Amino acid sequence: MGDRAFESIERAVRNLCLERSIAPGVSVALTDREQTLHVAGIGHADPVARIRVEPGHLFQIGSISKSFTAIALLREWEAGRLDLHAPVTEYLPWFEVRSRFAPITVHHLLTHTAGIVSGMDFTGEGAHEVWALRETDTGWAAGDRYLYSNAGYKALGLILEAVAGQPWWDVVRARVIEPLGMGNTEPVITHDVRRRLAVGQTAFYDDRPWHSSHGVVPAPWLESGTADGTICSTAADMAGYVRMLLNGGEGPSGRLIARESYGLLVQRAVEVADEPGAFYGYALLTRERHGHVLIGHSGGMVGFTALILADVDSGFGVVLLLNGSGERLEAGVHAIETLEAEAADRALPPVPPVPDPARIEGAADYAGVYRSGERILAVRAEGDRLLVERRGERAGLERVAGPDAFIAPHPDLDRFVLRFGREGADGRGGGQVVEIFHGPDWYVNDRYAGPTSFEHPPEWDAYAGHYRSHNPWASNFRVVVRKGRLWLTGAFAEEHADGELRALADASFRVLAADGSPSRIRFDTMIDGRATRAILDCAPYYRTFTP
Numbered sequence: 001m002g003d004r005a006f007e008s009i010e011r012a013v014r015n016l017c018l019e020r021s022i023a024p025g026v027s028v029a030l031t032d033r034e035q036t037l038h039v040a041g042i043g044h045a046d047p048v049a050r051i052r053v054e055p056g057h058l059f060q061i062g063s064i065s066k067s068f069t070a071i072a073l074l075r076e077w078e079a080g081r082l083d084l085h086a087p088v089t090e091y092l093p094w095f096e097v098r099s100r101f102a103p104i105t106v107h108h109l110l111t112h113t114a115g116i117v118s119g120m121d122f123t124g125e126g127a128h129e130v131w132a133l134r135e136t137d138t139g140w141a142a143g144d145r146y147l148y149s150n151a152g153y154k155a156l157g158l159i160l161e162a163v164a165g166q167p168w169w170d171v172v173r174a175r176v177i178e179p180l181g182m183g184n185t186e187p188v189i190t191h192d193v194r195r196r197l198a199v200g201q202t203a204f205y206d207d208r209p210w211h212s213s214h215g216v217v218p219a220p221w222l223e224s225g226t227a228d229g230t231i232c233s234t235a236a237d238m239a240g241y242v243r244m245l246l247n248g249g250e251g252p253s254g255r256l257i258a259r260e261s262y263g264l265l266v267q268r269a270v271e272v273a274d275e276p277g278a279f280y281g282y283a284l285l286t287r288e289r290h291g292h293v294l295i296g297h298s299g300g301m302v303g304f305t306a307l308i309l310a311d312v313d314s315g316f317g318v319v320l321l322l323n324g325s326g327e328r329l330e331a332g333v334h335a336i337e338t339l340e341a342e343a344a345d346r347a348l349p350p351v352p353p354v355p356d357p358a359r360i361e362g363a364a365d366y367a368g369v370y371r372s373g374e375r376i377l378a379v380r381a382e383g384d385r386l387l388v389e390r391r392g393e394r395a396g397l398e399r400v401a402g403p404d405a406f407i408a409p410h411p412d413l414d415r416f417v418l419r420f421g422r423e424g425a426d427g428r429g430g431g432q433v434v435e436i437f438h439g440p441d442w443y444v445n446d447r448y449a450g451p452t453s454f455e456h457p458p459e460w461d462a463y464a465g466h467y468r469s470h471n472p473w474a475s476n477f478r479v480v481v482r483k484g485r486l487w488l489t490g491a492f493a494e495e496h497a498d499g500e501l502r503a504l505a506d507a508s509f510r511v512l513a514a515d516g517s518p519s520r521i522r523f524d525t526m527i528d529g530r531a532t533r534a535i536l537d538c539a540p541y542y543r544t545f546t547p
Contacts, residue, residue, distance in 0.1 A: 005342035006030070006038045009335045011351045013320065016331040018043050019354040022201055022216050023305070023324030025053040029235035030335060033246045033315045036239045037339070045198035045323060048218070058196045058232040059321035060189060061306045062299025065231040066153050066283035067265070068187075069168065070110055072175045073156060074261040074282070076163050082106065084264075091159040096134040101141040106159060108142040109152040110282045111269040115140045117518050119151030119228075120539035121473040126154035126226040132538040139518035146270045146280060147517070150228040153283075157227020168227045180244055180251050182237040188225040193232055200303015201324040206475050207466070207546070208415045209400055209407040216324065219303025220472040229299060235319045238308060242317035245284075245295055245310040266295050289333065298328060302472045307332050314340045327355070357398035359384050360406075366420055370436050370443035377436060377443050388413065404433070405495070415439065415547070416478075417495045423447070439489070440464065440480035454484025457503075463523045467534045467541035477541065479534070488521065511536070 009030065017026045025043035029036060041053030076082040087103035088095045097104065097116055108114040115138040123129050129151055139147065157168040164171045169187035177185050186193045200219035203210040224230045233241075244251050249262035257265070268279035268286055279286045287294045292313040299306035307328035310317040318335040320328050330352060337349050360366075363381040370377040378389040379397075386397040388408050395410035397418065404420040416439035423431040434448040444452070460481050468476040478489045479501070486501040488511060501509035501521065511519035523531035532543045 001037050001339070001342055005338050005348060006040070008348050008351055009038075009338050010040055010042060012334045012338075013331050014042055015354045016334070016352055017320065017322055017326040017328060020212055020357065021322075021324065021326030022203055022210060023322040023326040024201055024216070025198060025323050026326070027053050027055070027057060027059060027198075027235040027319075027321040028335075029239035029242075029319040030339060031239040031243050031246070031317045031319075032339075033243060035243075036236060039236050039239070047201070047216075048199070053198065053323075055234060055236055056184065056196070057198045058184065058186065058193060058234060059198055059306060059323060060200065060229075060299075060301040060304040061231050061233050061238065061321065062229045062301040062304060063150070063153075064238075064297045064299040064306055064308055065187075065227070065229045067297060068172050068176045068231060069153060069156055069160065069227040070265060070283040071257055071261075072164075072168070072171050073106070073110070073160055074257050074264060075175050076160065078258055078261055081163050082159075084110070088155060088159065091162045092130070092155065095130065095155065097136060097138055098134070099138040101138060104138075104142045106156070109149070109156050109159075111280055112146050112148050112152060113143050113270050114138070114149060114152050115142055115145065115147065115518060116149050116152055117520075117537045118147070118149050119154065120471060120537050121150060121226075122469070122471050122539040124222060124224045124226070126157050126228075129226075129538070130155045130158060135538050136520065137518055139516050146273050150226075153228035154226045160227065169225060169230075172227075172231075176256070179253060179256055180237075180240050181253075182233065182240055185231060185233040185237045187232075188223075188230045189232060190223050190225075194221065197232060198304075198323040200301070202303050207478075209417055211398065211407055211409045211414070213409050219324075222302060222472050229301065233321075235321050238319040238321070239317070242308050242310050242319060245308075246312060246315055246317055248312075294333075294336075296332070300325070309333070309336060311336045311340075314343075316340060316343075357400070358396055360386050360397065360399055366404075366433050368433070368445040368447070370445050372441050372443040375441070375443070377438075379436075388418070402495075413438065416489065419495065423449075437482060439478070440482050442483050456481055456484045456486070460486050462526065462529055463531050463534075465530065466544050466546055468544040469539065469541045471539060474536075474539075476544070477534075477536070 024047040025045050028040045030038040045051050045053045045057045084107045085105050104114045117136050160168045172187050201216045202219040204214045204217050249257045265282045267281040272278040292311050296309035305322045305325045307320045309332040316336050316339040318332045341348050363384050363386050367381040380387045387394050390412050395408045397406040406418045419437045420433045421435040423434050432447050436443040464479050464481050466478045480487050488499050489495045508520045508522040521536045523534050525533040534541045
């Protein structure tokens, strides 16, 4: 394998993962079925101290850890000590979720088809959050649909402990990490490993959409020991893990798991919501690309993101570990395509350019003057750029995730996404752009032909506001009344197009109601006519003083 391929991959990783992202550094490893081909550190492990990424730096791999837990459980299944289709209560008698459906099994947890909440990661250990599931409801019958659940994998870690008779991390170390020769890998996040870790980075503001002008800061530090995502590893160690996947479960010293277990690991048990053609097995996701099967998983932690990807047809794999958030899948696919081209002595694929979020296709569709009472937003298109003018100041819009959604680095507008709505049902029917949603504000242009006033229950005004907790995963959210509806915007001002809260008979609200989600929020502790606490999936948040 020649240097030209490695240099091309490193340029692509820099463009896609680091430029215009929160991550200052990335550790990359490339492998085939036989050996690690290349390891590289790009950028800084600690941008404040100007320490470059080195091969020995540990990174938190997040939810990639789930497949380690799944493999350890499969080894217990092979030994006859675990029934994958037994109810969870057979191993955790105290496990309880309010449900009118048949019991949840181990298999349902492994495939994210239990119909339970995702979980709020409000504790550093798993038992209490799993116990708290008794205060939640299932959204549908287990096995019917996919809904990613960290809480479910916390429960699987507890099941592994119950079956094996020792902490899950000791089982994973003995059954997965050591047999694969991953000598630098640690299964839990503790103070003892902190000095070996790259310094995780996060956005300067946690209560508004990130813009490159905001900069980044070191992420909050936390210890955590749950089976859904606390492994810390190096890119070189993870390359060995990817080789095991490329070799169908074979490790350097023989088979890690039986062929049947490997088949369960990569099975297409359920199609992944919002990603047609992608299927989930036991903690691994399978896609097809140009007739090749790609197996992998991403990971996200407080200050870290990661990706592993294995092309089981070409026999190439890639590891990307970032100390911040950045694009990974496109970079990973490009790396594999480059290795394939080099091996076949073909021209290498072009290096993807640095993404330009200010380049907006169809910019003219959004142009116009939008009004909300006496307030005006003027949106102008200049080629493939959009500018918004407010109180005589102009700011360029940049696209963010989701349809018709943008951010504006303007002091009046930077706390919320600007989401444009189109004519048609719920603004998602195509057609002309007619409105802008911005936090609690609603603006319309002269093309809007619908009603302009809306009623809502007066008690909703008591719920609207900004709520915070000390949860480093999801530190705050806002609740707003807009166009007669109650809406939730999350940490970093993330806003789902269908983020409406739907009132339920028990005075709680369903979150992401359009998806039939099991997630719930309720408001209580009324003081001077305002709710001062909100409970989101069992995690408490408290009204704060900032708007």
